[in-house]
Amino acid sequence: MxxxxxxxxxxxxxxxxxxxxxxxxxxxxxxxxxxxxxxxxxxxxxxxxxxxxxxxxxxxxxxxxxxxxxxxxxxxxxxxxxxxxxxxxxxxxxxxxxxxxxxxxxxxxxxxxxxxxxxxxxxxxxxxxxxxxxxxxxxxxxxxxxxxxxxxxxxxxxxLAPLGEDEAAEFCARLLGARPGPSVLNLARAAGGNPFLLEEALNGLRAEGRVVVSGGVATIEGAGPASSFGAPVERHLPAGFGAAVERRLRDLPAGTRRLLEAGAVLRRPFTVHEAAGVLGMPPGALLPDVRAAVRAQALVEDGDRLAFRHDLIREALYDGLPAAVRAALHREAAAVLRLEGSPAAELAEHLRHGARAGDVAAIRELRAAAEDMTAAAPSAAADLMLRALELARPAEPGTPAARERQGLAAGVVRLLASAGRLAEAREVADAPDAGLGPAEAAGVTLGLAEALKHAGDDHGVIRRTGRALERADVPVRERARLLAVRAHALMTAGEIDAADRAAAEAVAAGEPFAQVVGLQARSVVALTRGEPREALEHARRAVALADAAGGEAAHRHPRLWLGAALTALDRLEEAQEAYAVVGRESGRLGTAWSSPLLHRFLAGLLLALGRVDDAAAEAEAGLRVARRLDAPALSPALLGVLGRVALLRGDRAAARAYVDRGRDLAGDGPGLVAVELRWRRLLLGPPPAAVQDRSSGAPERAGDEPPWGGALAYLVGQEPWEAVRLRAVPGVRECLRDLARRNPGVASLVAAAAHAEGRLEEAVELYRTAPRPLGLAAALEEAGRHAEAREVYAACGLTGRPTSGFAGGSAGGGEAGGGGQRVDRWGWEALTGAELRVVRLVAQGMTNREVAAALFLSPHTVDSHLRHAFAKLGVNSRVELTRQVLAHDHPD
The missing domain is CATH 3.40.50.300 (P-loop containing nucleotide triphosphate hydrolases)
Incomplete structure (x- = not known):
């Protein structure tokens, strides 16, 4: 029909x-x-x-x-x-x-x-x-x-809305081959305009001989002013549908009904052998019932399996089973599927519905299945673990079920947290449970702390880990892990010395996971203190330990921090290699959480390399991924990168919007990201009077604290040439000089120190030995060598007339701050160099992954470039894009 x-x-x-x-x-x-x-x-x-x-x-x-x-x-x-x-x-x-x-x-x-x-x-x-x-x-x-x-x-x-009255009347007419009379229309109204429900009801009544056509009008014999369906309600099954299914199937043999009930419990297309096992019958004995169910149009053939003609029929049968019968059938299904070698997750799903409290075997199987599917389906795994915890909780102390309970609560909290179900994770973590030992209580806190960290609640992490660590009976392993996670929260919250102490204690415990996480924190601490070589040693040690230990230690991806240390040391090619490994490993290990962080680090690296358009595309891709993963904690840092790019392109308004958005998300506290965004905001305009250099003629208010706490070396070391623009701010010039003295092998730092001191020709020659071309362009610009500066800016994807962003040495001098304006244009000439590289490879038939591998970009970044190219060229498919490439690159 x-x-x-x-x-x-x-x-x-x-x-x-x-x-x-x-x-x-x-x-x-x-x-x-x-x-x-x-x-x-x-x-x-x-x-x-x-x-x-x-x-x-x-x-x-x-x-x-x-x-x-x-x-x-x-x-x-x-x-x-x-x-x-x-x-x-x-x-x-x-x-x-x-x-x-x-x-x-x-x-x-x-x-x-x-x-x-x-x-x-x-x-x-x-x-x-x-x-x-x-x-x-x-x-x-x-x-x-x-x-x-x-x-x-x-x-x-x-x-799809329910059928209206006229549409329902047309539906009935087509189905019955006659104009519907009042009784049929009453039934249509009672069915709520649901086509399947209406069709089932009419077919059932017709099969009973109760639909009569006379004079071209169809009526229902024995129908009162209203049908037996009642008003529809908001629920998973349409109102009255269970009764309709019951009427359709009530004349089937009892064996056929049992077959359908077994199939309903299996909850997917099933074999005759599986249904026979659930019912405890030989498969051959079920064949007459199979034929009857197919004739009744309850089941249809699906290859070598049987499936319900519509899932509504299965759901109605399932919901109509008494709870005790349903649980018993689930237990039988689990036993059959175990013998069949079915996937553990499917087996566990039946145990979730059929196991009894204290069933040790069920608890173990639920737990094992949850562990198998944790990385790929944390929410479903959490449901299995929650059921295992329910089955274990009523057990008396000392019983096998009570022993199985150990570690369950911690596992449940971790899974709920990783699935983004933080409210439920807190509820389990805060539930009173006298049966929890010191190790499990610490494990529960650790699971929740890691979730709060990814959600950006560093103060919540510090609070909860602090309370847990106050207990004297916390085992060494759990204590080390708590300290490691706490160290990262302290670091991000701006408590640098406390973070280093916590991380050092975690590393000293010798537990692999805690060592890797603690060394990552110590690496960031070292960068914050202006000690990139020490940061590199910590990161290298973390990588070696993670590679050797594997498992959850490897899932922390310490090469992310290795890449950050290498970038700070101007070893940019090695940083690229480290990040490439993370990209491959995160796909293999299923650690999606690392993707926004990788985008953040890669965007910073690409900006250091002078690949401005690629850096912007990387940051945009990171924001999209963070939104899709519901991981907002990294969005402020990614917005900061986009602010830097916009400033380089001369779009001060866009730069201010990006940075202000990031500050709204990060807050205005002492946290490292918030401090970094305050630094970025300072680059956008004249420094406030509170931090003006005395030599500038503006008074400095006594007692004012620097707006970046103890993170100045970290901010300066991220992109030293940018810090030169803030050399009038107290402490910046001195910090550059100190970093250059302590790191004489880092050319970018030495060049920036000379730049800040006004030794421009020396700075230019030093920048030429460094891998950061934007620093060279800035020094050339300030030295008045504008033609050379334009060449370097153009190679970085920045076109236009260089401005006097460095000429006066102030933070706000000049309109564009280097590189000139990038005017929004349309058409082929508007494509940037980065976009051209991407579209030409795409036109050769490469996939995003293949282009990414060729250009050292992530597939998401390639996609960002393609989106920009499509918009500029006014196309929306790769076929049209290829035509454009051929027309411009091969006009003949």
């Missing part, structure tokens, strides 16, 4: 398909027609010559990482195991896009697993311009924040 009442939705799908890229999210309650609409939309997609990949999530997908996406993309290539499956998915989509326009359909996306949802947020928007259309169908419940974020990011949302 043709779709009724869905013309606008079909038009929306057709428009997205016609655009050649983007995403459409079809949303509505169960039975409203989402699946039918997606299948209808796939027809025009094929007619346009698009390849169509189709996948449908099941309720068990949530515990099977990337299962939903792999099911849809599997026809395009054989998926690998492990976390590389995410990279494989990106490559498969890129290859499909190169082969031609592609439509990827994912139905029932509300059940999609966490890793699929994370992948979707990347794949749908990147690579930019790829001829790939995504069509998603989902129910409003259970909520799926990742798909909500897709809509926020630009995916088109198409809500």
């Amino acid at each position: 043709d779709l009724v009442g869905r013309r606008e939705a079909l038009t929306a799908a057709d428009e997205v398909l016609a655009s050649g890229s983007g995403a459409l999210v079809v949303e509505g309650p169960a039975g409203i027609g989402k699946s039918r609409l997606l299948k209808e939309a796939a027809g025009p997609a094929r007619a346009r010559g698009m390849a169509v990949a189709y996948g449908r999530a099941t309720e068990l997908d949530r515990v099977a990482p990337l299962s939903t996406l792999l099911r849809a993309l599997g026809r395009l290539g054989e998926p690998p195991g492990g976390f590389d499956a995410l990279g494989w998915a990106a490559e498969v989509v890129a290859r499909a896009a190169r082969a031609g326009p592609t439509a990827i359909v994912l139905d029932d996306a509300q059940w999609a697993d966490e890793l699929t949802c994370l992948a979707l947020r990347h794949l749908i928007h990147e690579p930019a311009g790829a001829p790939v259309v995504w069509l998603l169908g989902r129910r409003p419940f259970p909520a799926q924040p990742a798909i909500d974020a897709l809509v926020s990011d630009g995916a088109r949302r198409v809500p």
Whole structure:
């Protein structure tokens, strides 16, 4: 039967398909027609010559990482195991896009697993311009924040409303072949305009012989003024649907009903063998019941498996089971699946619903399954661990179940925190539990502290770890870990000496995780004190320990801090190599948390190298990733990078907006990021009177503290040539001189010290030996060698007439502060050098990953360049982009 009442939705799908890229999210309650609409939309997609990949999530997908996406993309290539499956998915989509326009359909996306949802947020928007259309169908419940974020990011949302009265009447007429009478229309109203529910009810009544057609009008025999359905309500199943299913299936043999109940509990397409195992019967004995269920249109064949014709039927049967029967069937399902060698996560999901309190085997299996899926699906893993904790908590002290409880609370807190469920993590952490020993109590605090750290709540970390460390009975291992995490919070909060003491104590304990995390903190402390060589030694030691220990120590990615130390020492190529390793390892280990941090470090490195456009694209990509991962703590630092780039381009208003946004997020306390943003703000205009140099003629108020506390060496060392612009500020010139004296092998520091002292020709020659071209350009500009300065600025992607940003030596002198204006333009001539490099490689057929590898960029940064190029060229696909490249590079 043709779709009724869905013309606008079909038009929306057709428009997205016609655009050649983007995403459409079809949303509505169960039975409203989402699946039918997606299948209808796939027809025009094929007619346009698009390849169509189709996948449908099941309720068990949530515990099977990337299962939903792999099911849809599997026809395009054989998926690998492990976390590389995410990279494989990106490559498969890129290859499909190169082969031609592609439509990827994912139905029932509300059940999609966490890793699929994370992948979707990347794949749908990147690579930019790829001829790939995504069509998603989902129910409003259970909520799926990742798909909500897709809509926020630009995916088109198409809500399917219930059929109106006229549409419902047309639907009934088409189904029954006659005009609906009042009793039929009453039934349609009671069904709430839900097409599937209405169709099931009418087919059931027709099968009972209660639909009578007379004079071209269809009526329901025995129907009163209102149907038996009652008013619809907001719930997962439409109101009255359970009763409708019961009527449809009540005449089936008892054995067939038991088969359907077993299938409902299995919660996915199932084999006859599995259903027979759950029911304790030989598979052959079930064959008559299978045939009866298929004839009744309750089940359909799905390859070598059986599936419910609609998931609503399965849900209605499942919800109708008495709780005791449902739990017993789940226990039987777990036993059968264990023998079948099914995935541990699926087995655990049945144990979650069927295990009894104190069941030691169930607790162990739930825990093991949660540990297996922690990296890819922390929220689903947390649900399993929460159930294990529930099963273990009633146990008497000294019993096996009580012993199994050890470590569960800490694990639950860590998982809830890593899944972003901080309120629940706090609730578990703060729950009174006399059974917790010192080690587990410390572990609970540690799990929550790490979550608070990633959320940017450093003071919460300091508070909680401080309370935990006051206990004298905290074991050495847990104490060391608490100190290591506390050290990072203290460091970020600006308590540098306290951070170093905590980190040193953590390292001295000899526990690998604590050593790696503590050494990372000590490396940052050393940079803050202007000791980059010591920072390098700490970072190198952390890398060696993490490589040797593996596991959670390796998951901390100490090469991030190694790269920062190498950058401070002007060893920029080695820093590039360190960051490249982090990029590869984070994909292999599934440590998505590190991605925004890597973007931040890479953006700073690219700016040091003078690759201004690449630095901006890297920072933009970092902000997008931080938003998608709901990791706001790093956004202020990334905004600071964009502020630096805008100032270099001469756009002081944009620079001020970026920095002010960052300051709003970071606050105005003593924290390292807040201090850095105050430093950036100072670069945008004349220093306030409170910090003016006495030689400038402005008074300095007595008793004022420097606005950067003890972090001046860190700020100056990040980009020494920039600090020269603030040489009139008290302490800056002296700090540059001191850093150069202590680090004579760091050419950028020595050059900047000479620059700050006004020894410009010496500074120019010293900058020529350093790898930071923007410092050279600034010194040339101030020395009046404008033509040479313009050449260096142009090589860095900055065009226009150099300004007098350094001529007066003040923080606010000049309009652009170096490099001149970059006027927004359109067309081929508006492309920057970085954008040209990217589009030319893309035109050769390279994927984002291949371009990234060729140019030492992240795939996200390549995508940022492509977005800018598309906007400037007025194109929205790679095909159009390639035509532009060919037209301009090969005009003949």
